[in-house]
Amino acid sequence: MTASPPKANGSTRPRTPLQFADWRIEATPEPAEEQRTPEPQPEPAVDAEVARARAWAEAEERRVAAEAAAEERRIKAQAEADAIRGAAEENARRLRLANDRQERKDREAVAASEAKIAESNRQRDEAERARQKDQQQADEQQRSEDAAAQEIADADDKWRKYAIRFAIVCGIVSLPVQMSFFWNPRAPWMAAAPIMLEGAAWVVHRGARAAVASRRLVWHYRTIVWLLAFVAAGVNLYHGLHSFDPGTALATAFASIAGPGVWDLHEHGRIRKRDGVLTRRERKAKKRADARAEALKKLEEKTQRFEKEAAEKAAAEARQKLSEERQREFPKVWAEAVKIGAALGKAPDDPAVWPRAYRNIEGCDPGDSIESITARRGAEKRVQAALTGTPVNTLSKTTTAQRGVQTPRSGYKPVPPVRKKGDTTRYHRAAGRAHGDLLRAKNSTQKDPS
Secondary structure (H helix, E strand, C coil): CCCCCCEECCEECCCCCEEECCEEECCCCCCHHHCCCCCCCCCCCHHHHHHHHHHHHHHHHHHHHHHHHHHHHHHHHHHHHHHHHHHHHHHHHHHHHHHHHHHHHHHHHHHHHHHHHHHHHHHHHHHHHHHHHHHHHHHHHHHHHHHHHHHHHHHHHHHHHHHHHHHHHHHHHHHHHHHHHHCCCCCHHHHHHHHHHHHHHHHHHHHHHHHHHCCCCCHHHHHHHHHHHHHHHHHHHHHHHHHCCHHHHHHHHHHHHHHHHHHHHHHHHHHHHHHCCCCHHHHHHHHHHHHHHHHHHHHHHHHHHHHHHHHHHHHHHHHHHHHHHHHHHCHHHHHHHHHHHHHHCCCCCCCCCHHHHHHHHHCCCCCCCHHHHHHHHHHHHHHHHHHHCCCHHHHHHHHCCCCCCCCCCCCCCCCCCCCCCCCCCCCCHHHHHHHHHHHHHHHHHHCCCC
16 A cells, blocks of 8 residues: 655645654655646645645555565465475475385395395205214114124124034033943943933023023023033043043043033023123223213202302392392382381382382382483473474473363263253453454454555
8 A cells, every 4th residue: 555645735745855753754756647637626734734744654654564564474474385395305304214214124124034044945954964964874873783783693693503512512522421431231221311411401401591581580490500510520520530531531521511501601691681781891881971970960969059059149139239229219118118018027128018118109110200200201292293393382282281071971872962051161261361362363464455
């Protein structure tokens, strides 16, 4: 809005500055389209000229104020646009960072998956190689055991054959002397007595072998065999010394004992193998292994005992240190814990006593306090402000804004609540005045012609 310059007697006044109070007004010519033939007017008074100038000054003031308000709105709109653009750029930056982060996570996940697959393949290959190696070792051990078993079986078979052959040779050597001892022309059948004596020994041997196979006692069979052998040896020694030379007597006596004795040694080995009796070397090796195992067991027990004592000592020291720190940091809570512990018959730092005393004094669980809770809530608000771009004060006002229930809740859900007089507390008059000022400011802004 532009006011027309002052006129006097129907003509434009010259460009001379006019001074009215603090205002300096400079006359400007009217545009060409606005210049027209003035109508004849009566001669104004001096007060009318002053009023005209004052009106023009006020109009100019309103114009300047409107331009300032427009400029302010422009600046505000520009600031809002800059804020929106900044927020959009920030959101784009965050989105880009989130995309980059997600892409890195995807690459890391792919790399981790590939590494896991490679590790799984490597472990599978190692397990396969280990299995093959174990199978080879097992096959080699089985072959070695089979070879050892075959060798033992061959040795046992040869030992049995050699024992039988040696017993036959001993019988051939000892029988003639015995037969000559029992020979009687008037009783020729007595020549079969040595065969009966040697045969009885071998029959009892077969009984001992059957007892070994059926896991029965064999000592009485072996006793009878040795008794028959010594009888035959005594006959050969006596008859050899009286009828032959001492060499023949000793040789035939030895043959009568050696044959059954060698076979008894063979059966003795079978009995020990059946009963799992260890050899002298095996017994010594087992004794050394048992002594070593016993020493290791004692050492392990001693180590465990020392470790247990050290752990208990460390736990006691830690508990004592914790008790001292609690007494120093929380004297009121410690006093309450002493009372509760005395009532329950437990120590003040017992897990069932200390949390209860802490809640009684501090009103929260151990580890929390009024300061920590306040700091945590403030940090949460700052994080929310950083994520949403909203000032922290606005967040606090939003979270603490008045939320009055305008209508009472009905117990029967299909029936809508009905508002009645006196359901809610009346708002303060200051709130009404503030609301009116806000409405008036809004209306004046909307009616501003600029």
